[in-house]
Amino acid sequence: MCWRLKAILFIGDGMADRPVKELGWKTPLEVAKKPALNSIAKNGICGIMDPIAPGIPPGSDTATLALLGYDPFKVYSGRGALEAVGFGLEILPGDVAFRCNFATVGEDFVVLDRRAGRIANEDAAVLAESLQKVKLESGAVNFLFKNTVQHRAVLVLRGRGLSPNVSDSDPEKVGEKVREVKPLDGSAEARFTAEILNELMEKFHSVLKAHPVNKMRVKRGLPPANVILCRGAGTVPKVRAFPEIYGVSAACIAAVPLIRGVCKVAGMNLINVKGATGTVQTDFMAKAKSAVEALRRYDFVFLHVKATDVASHDGNAKQKIAAIEKIDEMLAFILEKVDVNATYLAVTADHTTSTSTGKHEGDPVPVAITGPYVRSDDVEKFDERSCAKGGLNRIRGVDLMPTLMGLLGKTKQFGA
């Protein structure tokens, strides 16, 4: 073949589901009108896929690592650092990163509001700037504190002798006390890191409770953001860059910082799309157009939509169906615009999110791959049960990328 083969991998976050009672025991994928998804299934090869392993509910981070071909059991090192990278922070090997919340505590550090009334970006930015001025007693460690969206923030510790093996200060429940951070193993590094963190949490609290922004908030009847809760200590996974492994140029189109972080860590270029929000109101078509455009410059485009997962967590089957139908329009557009003789299009979900339980579940997800020389099967619909009869049978998340890159001729022969 003399033309250059390319590929798009589309991920509908949490798009797979279990049968839903209110849908007559069908899944949102089974109910949605989705001619483009079905045509991909019909022309392609289908299967089901365990993003991690049967029965194990994946996180979006571990699942995305797996779908990019990395074994999450080997490389995953916590969500904090991945999300921080996704927010554009540069995390170095050895840094320990945390996900943080601006929160409201009352007397005795009992949590009253884990999101400080979903504090506005403007207030959070002023507070974060003040927190960044805090000085640590140990000269061996620096920190970086950055607000991201509303009450969310990222804390990065940088220096010698740090460990991610420390507990959370976030009790994750209203009515409980903020927790002291404790080392999770017997190492000097974990003890040191816990000390640093407790020192920071206390100093942050001192700055926040006296801060003019919070005094103003109280006057306006808003909960003061008088504490920082932290959780999910992590380091950046050490992985070989995706473009280096497969010899392809690769881009990521995703709005969710965690997904962007995983792709960035994998050495992919991040493309920003105006109107892509990671919510159900995202500009679906702007992302589709961006993907088609990116495919001119890149061999591989990773395209991610969060809306299906959001609807599932809210238990909103109708909204999930609507999101799937918008995804279908994206894929119809893509199918129309790309050269189908030289482009592989793979569609799947990073995990099952049940609209009944509102949680990630360990059920497998459907997957379909269309493109030249694919061993098409007789599956005609893209959904959980139809794809289970497909020619791919049942694969693991880590098998998807070698399968796709094998079609592109980008996997290396093992042996002679």
Added chain:
Amino acid sequence: MCWRLKAILFIGDGMADRPVKELGWKTPLEVAKKPALNSIAKNGICGIMDPIAPGIPPGSDTATLALLGYDPFKVYSGRGALEAVGFGLEILPGDVAFRCNFATVGEDFVVLDRRAGRIANEDAAVLAESLQKVKLESGAVNFLFKNTVQHRAVLVLRGRGLSPNVSDSDPEKVGEKVREVKPLDGSAEARFTAEILNELMEKFHSVLKAHPVNKMRVKRGLPPANVILCRGAGTVPKVRAFPEIYGVSAACIAAVPLIRGVCKVAGMNLINVKGATGTVQTDFMAKAKSAVEALRRYDFVFLHVKATDVASHDGNAKQKIAAIEKIDEMLAFILEKVDVNATYLAVTADHTTSTSTGKHEGDPVPVAITGPYVRSDDVEKFDERSCAKGGLNRIRGVDLMPTLMGLLGKTKQFGA
């Protein structure tokens, strides 16, 4: 059961394929007339199999190791030694073996012909005999140099302190210079091995350029075989013998030295068949007859045909179909001659070789097993897409031998 259960595993090298445009997007297996293969599928249990792992193009050596039940990621140590064993050389643990070519170089060691005009066996034998007389400066290392077929040869280094981690002298391209062999790691062993090899290559060149055979060749207008190119340094894998693992006697019928080498290393007996050549002109039926005969003396017979792979590499779909049809005649003969109440017959391929790309590809291969007490399914045809619907679903190469030996009652219970 009071009779002794036996099994034949038939491997069509590179027999699996992707849909081929000139065959109306069918595969050679889908197009070929193959009543025997289909009857095995119909009476047996079918599935698809990733010889190594999804998407990874297998070599014939790694795939054969896997099909014999060895994890190639753990035991594979290069092609050189396996092929040398296949040519009948005894390779000891610690020996480092190379694949070599008699080649023609011009001024400045630029390669003019990587095969020295496909030099005749007779000429190569005389040259090899002279090369064997070369003396190495170090008394710690001996070598063995043996011509095999035409321009092909094998070099084995034997002695203390050798390493297979050295680069090739073969540039694998006409017009490029012969390469200096370099250590591929920082070890003293790799450095020593590279030195030995460079010394040998130089001394070989001195012997060859002054050799009467080459002077005669030049007179006759033939390219002189004035250099030896070497590549693929390897040691012999350390594996437990197949007959010992399963408690069966085992024989291999294959013409290709690399496959014979793998089977020999696995402790199987090699059976020589007159007319078996490893080419499309091989005597298919002689091999079938030999397999039936071997089954009287052995519990397990590994039967390999190369022709399908040769046709695929040449992009010759018609020739591949013809080879499959000849294979089908072999299997019809075997089915007729063996006791089907006491014999398992498994058929598969060691990898997909695409007649479109001319390369090994990472797509799975079909597999079918027929014999007593097999859970037969409703697959009726032996091909890539039909077998994907079979009762074995999708397995890995390393799972095949335990599956087959399990049917023979030869796998050991794990636990109580």
